[in-house]
Structures are given as C-alpha cells and as structure tokens.
Amino acid sequence: MTRELVYTGFITADGIVDSPGGAVEGHPNGGWVFRTPFDADAYSLKGEELADTTALLFGRRSYEAFAPFWRDSEDHAAYRDLPKYVVSTTLAEEDLVDGWGETSILRSTDEVARLRDGEGGGIFIHGSAELALRLAEADLIDRYNLLVFPVLLGSGKTIFPSGPRGQELSLRESAAYANGVVKVVYDVTH
Numbered sequence: 001m002t003r004e005l006v007y008t009g010f011i012t013a014d015g016i017v018d019s020p021g022g023a024v025e026g027h028p029n030g031g032w033v034f035r036t037p038f039d040a041d042a043y044s045l046k047g048e049e050l051a052d053t054t055a056l057l058f059g060r061r062s063y064e065a066f067a068p069f070w071r072d073s074e075d076h077a078a079y080r081d082l083p084k085y086v087v088s089t090t091l092a093e094e095d096l097v098d099g100w101g102e103t104s105i106l107r108s109t110d111e112v113a114r115l116r117d118g119e120g121g122g123i124f125i126h127g128s129a130e131l132a133l134r135l136a137e138a139d140l141i142d143r144y145n146l147l148v149f150p151v152l153l154g155s156g157k158t159i160f161p162s163g164p165r166g167q168e169l170s171l172r173e174s175a176a177y178a179n180g181v182v183k184v185v186y187d188v189t190h
Contacts, residue, residue: 003115004122005057007132007159008049008145017129018156020149025065032151042177045145045185050078054121057112060088062127067097085123087112087131109138116140129157137161143187144169150180 010020010033019030056079058066063086070076084103086096096103106112112135116123124145125132135141136159144159161167169186176182 002117002142003054003120004052004142005112005116005125005135005140006049006052006122006143006145007125007136007141008045009125009127009132009147009159011146011148011159012151012153013148014152014154015158015160016153016156017132017159018153027153027156029153032149032153036149036151036181037179039177039179039181042147042179042181042183045147045183049124049145052122053079053082053124055083055085055115055123057085057087057115057123057125057128057131059128059131060086060091062131063088063091064095066127067100067103071097071100085112085115087128109134109140113138113140129159132159133157133161136167139167139188139190141188143172143185146184146186148182148184 009017011017012032019025019027020033021031023030063084070079081101084101085106086103087106089107091105093105096105106115125135132141168189170189171184172187173185174183
C-alpha cells in the first residue's frame with residue numbers, strides 16, 4: 001500500500017509558486033496572494049485537506065519559515081500532533097523546532113520514496129518548491145491541490161519539471177471563485 005504524496009499550495013496562472021506571502025521570500029513581486037481580493041470560500045480547500053492529512057513534509061527552508069509560526073498558530077492547530085518530515089542534507093536534530101510534535105529529518109529523495117511506500121495516509125507538502133520539483137522529477141507526487149491566483153509573474157520558482165515530459169493529470173475537482181482564484185485538484189496519472 002502506497003501513501004498518497006500531495007503537493008498543496010498557491011500558484012500563479014503561469015505556474016509560479018515563488019513568494020506568495022511577500023517579497024522577503026525572494027521574488028521582487030512577492031506577496032501576490034495578498035493583492036488578490038480576499039474571499040474566504042477560495043481558501044476552503046485548506047480546511048478540506050485536513051481530513052486527508054496524516055503527515056506533513058517540508059524542505060528545509062519552508063520548515064524553518066513555517067514551523068515557528070504554525071506551532072503557535074490557532075489556524076494551524078490541527079497540524080500540531082501530526083508527524084512532520086523535513087528533507088534536508090544540512091539540518092541537524094538540534095535545529096528542529098521544540099513543541100511542534102514529532103519531527104524526523106529525511107536526507108534524500110530515496111528516503112521520501114520509502115516513506116511514501118510505507119503504511120499510513122496522505123502526506124502533504126506545503127511550500128517547499130524545490131523539494132516538490134525534485135519529487136515530481138522522481139515521479140513521487142500523486143496529487144496536486146492548487147489554488148490558482150489570477151496573477152502572471154513571468155519567472156520564478158515552479159513545482160513542475162521543465163523539458164520533455166509525458167506526465168498526465170486527471171482533474172479530480174475544481175471550482176472558481178468571485179475573486180478570480182480557481183481551485184484545481186489533479187491526480188497524477190503518469
């Protein structure tokens with residue numbers, strides 16, 4: 001039995017996931033999520049995902065950004081007791097955030113593949129664009145839960161491999177919202 005590995009995140013209409021929360025994240029046009037008018041319904045996917053989430057997976061930089069904030073955030077309280085995995089060759093055990101539940105460090109894509117091949121439910125990747133791209137290139141992503149924002153950045157980090165590829169996606173669910181955000185949930189059918 002294989003666990004489902006799900007990438008969940010915000011993405012622009014041209015496929016960029018770089019710096020949705022602000023320019024401090026690196027992209028000069030960062031913060032694009034907050035320039036789109038707020039519509040609570042457009043974010044309903046985030047609440048719906050909780051039923052399927054049995055573990056969280058992060059790259060090092062996303063873990064270091066999210067863990068201190070999410071640990072104390074009531075909006076993310078449901079994540080506190082879930083197992084967390086951080087993929088990093090440089091993170092040390094003493095660098096892990098205290099008080100945010102069980103956290104394990106994985107050192108390679110192969111270790112992620114072994115985790116995915118184990119027992120349990122859905123493993124959700126938040127942020128972590130470079131990790132998601134590497135896992136997509138290794139054919140380890142099973143589903144994409146995306147909120148597509150009506151923004152074009154032209155360049156930046158993406159989660160999709162470039163170059164020749166024959167990967168196919170099957171639409172599981174979609175919805176459009178008044179603020180121009182579109183929810184798309186794709187299963188990777190290979």
